[in-house]
Amino acid sequence: MAKxxxxxxxxxxxxxxxxxxxxxxKNRRNNTARLELNKFCSRCRTxxxxxxxx
Numbered sequence: 001m002a003k004x005x006x007x008x009x010x011x012x013x014x015x016x017x018x019x020x021x022x023x024x025x026k027n028r029r030n031n032t033a034r035l036e037l038n039k040f041c042s043r044c045r046t047x048x049x050x051x052x053x054x
Contacts, residue, residue, distance in 0.1 A: 006030075012050040014041040022050060 006029040012022040022039055035052040 010035065010052050010054075012037060012039065013053045014039075014044060015049045015051055017041065017043045017048075019043045020053065026052075 006027050007025045008028055009023060009025045011020050012024065012035070013020045019041055021042065022037075024035075026035055037050050038047050039050045040046070041048045041050070
């Protein structure tokens with residue numbers, strides 16, 4: 001069996017309303033900074049900046 005790799009699952013939260021909707025994974029060895037993506041927020045009903053939560 002393979003060992004667990006450096007990829008961890010993370011959750012993205014809207015910066016305006018703090019809704020946690022999106023889940024993704026990232027390699028913590030290569031990217032130590034928090035991930036920020038523009039995604040659609042269904043509560044705000046617009047595209048907002050979503051930031052990685054721990």
